[in-house]
Amino acid sequence: MVALLKTSTPKLLETIHDSINKNDYDTIQRTAHNLKGSADTLYAQRLSQAAKQLQLLAQNEAQDSIQSAFDDVKEQYQRLLREFNH
Numbered sequence: 001m002v003a004l005l006k007t008s009t010p011k012l013l014e015t016i017h018d019s020i021n022k023n024d025y026d027t028i029q030r031t032a033h034n035l036k037g038s039a040d041t042l043y044a045q046r047l048s049q050a051a052k053q054l055q056l057l058a059q060n061e062a063q064d065s066i067q068s069a070f071d072d073v074k075e076q077y078q079r080l081l082r083e084f085n086h
Contacts, residue, residue, distance in 0.1 A: 005038055006084075009077055012038075016054070016073070020066055028058035028066065035073070039080075047076040 012035045019027040036051035054069040 005042060006081070008038065009035065013074060013077065016070055020070060023063065025058045025061045029055050032058060032073070042080075044076075044080050047073070047080050050076045 012031050015031045016028055016035075019025075019031065032051045032055035036048050036055060039045075039048035039051055050069070050073040054066065054073055057066050057069050
């Protein structure tokens with residue numbers, strides 16, 4: 001399951017990044033929801049919460065806050081990778 005997260009998450013993050021640039025809130029919301037589900041499967045609560053926050057911001061089309069929420073998602077993903085590598 002960890003291997004799947006390591007291979008699928010970069011693709012999800014790229015999709016979110018591209019969607020932010022296009023103001024494509026539906027794709028951001030859907031992709032953040034998928035990422036949250038993956039994080040929940042691994043009990044990665046910080047990543048799950050960050051993805052949930054991004055999902056909610058996209059749902060509300062909160063353009064001013066989405067980038068910082070996405071930065072938090074990326075940070076939580078990197079933190080999770082460090083934990084798995086120890």
